[in-house]
Amino acid sequence: MQGRLIVFEGVEGCGKTTQIARSQTWLLESGLLAQLKTQSQISHLVVTREPGGTELCQAIRQLLLHPTGQEAMQNRTELLLYAADRSQHVAGFLKPQLAKGALVLCDRFTDSTIAYQGYGRRLDRNLIDQLNQIATDGLTSDLTLWLDVAVEVGLMRAKQRGTGDRIEQATLDFHQRVQQGFTELAQAHPQRIVRIDASRSEEQVFKDIQAAIQHHLKRWQAA
Secondary structure, three states: OOEEEEEEEOOOOOOHHHHHHHHHHHHHHHOHHHHHHHOOOOOOOEEEEEEOOOOHHHHHHHHHOOOOOOOOOHHHHHHHHHHHHHHHHHHHHHHHHHOEEEEEEEEEEEHHHHHHHHOOOOOOOHHHHHHHHHOHHHHOOOOOEEOOHHHHHHHHHHHHHHOOOOOOOOOOOHHHHHHHHHHHHHHHHHOEEEEEOOOHHHHHHHHHHHHHHHHHHHHHHHH
């Protein structure tokens, strides 16, 4: 039995957390997960995130998003901390779960590092690719759902949640570069990345997510 990794990506305020929760509830309550279990396609469902997917990763998440003190975090330090979080997450959680046949819903993965640290921070892409390869040990998503929303809209949504984290507080130019990164990644990997128009209502967005997940589950069953 082979597990599957579904990743949710996008800029700040795109609705990932909400849509992952809705997807989890739908898969559990619709009977679809039970059907997949019966067909020996999937054993169970888990939800996780990056950064912060394990106990150790939670500490790294705190350093990245809510650091204490006045010392500014260097861009390469940020990149290396994300790589450390991913290495721990992949080896300690993702690969063991996938080996057990889990359907994994993950909030962010390698595309976020390329978009945020590559395009946003303008760090060397070759360096990022090397670090991602080391951290993932070759693991890639089976499906990435890119929740595409205008940066200004996403930041306004994020601001309504309260005080933003260190990444959310970055400049508008930074977030626009991140958005360009996701756009180019989607164009380069259409077989893996599905664009979801996240500017619409929560319900409309969820319907497209349902359709994308169902389509790929059928493809995986037929493989």
